[in-house]
Amino acid sequence: MENVKPNSKVVCITTKGCESCYILDKLIKEALSISKTKPEYVNQDFTQVDKKWLKQNNVTDYPTAFLIKDDIVRYKFVGTRPAVVIARWIDVHL
Numbered sequence: 001m002e003n004v005k006p007n008s009k010v011v012c013i014t015t016k017g018c019e020s021c022y023i024l025d026k027l028i029k030e031a032l033s034i035s036k037t038k039p040e041y042v043n044q045d046f047t048q049v050d051k052k053w054l055k056q057n058n059v060t061d062y063p064t065a066f067l068i069k070d071d072i073v074r075y076k077f078v079g080t081r082p083a084v085v086i087a088r089w090i091d092v093h094l
Contacts, residue, residue, distance in 0.1 A: 008069040008094040009040035013049060014062055021063040024080045028065065031086035037094045039067075067093045 012028055014021035025043055032041055046054065046062065057066070057073060067075040067090060074093040 007071075008037070008067075009042055010090065010094075011066045011068060012041075012043045013046050013054070013059055013064045013066075014043060015046050018062050020080055024063040024065065027080060027083045027086060030083040031090060034083065035087040035090040037091050039069075039090065039094050069094050 010028055010032070012021075012024060014025070028041060028043075032038065046059070049059075057076065061078050063080070064076065064078045065086075066073050075089055077089075
């Protein structure tokens with residue numbers, strides 16, 4: 001049985017024309033397929049995110065990904081990482 005976490009999510013903040021953003025989206029999807037935890041996945045362009053939230057969470061470069069549980073940021077990373085590493089972070093932090 002999969003460990004479904006309804007109050008946890010992976011949020012990826014991207015920007016248009018960003019090759020790394022496209023790559024990270026694919027890596028997160030792959031990581032979710034191999035992780036034990038199954039959070040919600042949200043991919044948003046930075047123009048769709050509240051500017052105050054971006055500033056509060058120090059988002060200055062893209063792609064930036066957040067692991068959020070119970071509306072609290074548990075982990076943040078910028079750039080791409082191997083899918084197995086992302087899967088491990090998801091399992092540990094969510």
